[in-house]
Amino acid sequence: MTQHHQAPTPGAVDKPEAGDTPDAPGAVDKPEAGDTPDAPGAVDKPEAGDTPDAPGAVDKPEAGDTPDAPGAVDKPEAGDIPDASGQN
Structure with a gap:
């Protein structure tokens, strides 16, 4: 069986690759080899x-x-939905 490799589509969900270990459903994402800490x-x-x-x-x-400091104003994070009022 021949595999055709193609560049990932921007915005696409990452497809599993050899060596990936799927996280348990709902689990916090665990660090994997090759991750670069933010x-x-x-x-x-x-x-x-x-x-x-x-969504x-x-x-x-x-x-x-x-994590934000206790009592601090929440800082924007990936996946945040802005408040309708525009205020935090």
Whole structure:
């Protein structure tokens, strides 16, 4: 059987590759070989194995997220939906 390799489509869901270990459904994404940690405080960048949050859902923790300080104003993170009022 011949496999045809093609460039991933921008915005496409990452397809499993040899050596990937799928995370358990609903589990927090675990670090995998080849992951590059995001810079402290940076918005989490998509990585292989990430499962996008459902539209409108509360952002679930992902590898590389930095929790906000207690009592701090929530900082934007990947998957956040802006408030309708435009205020945090």
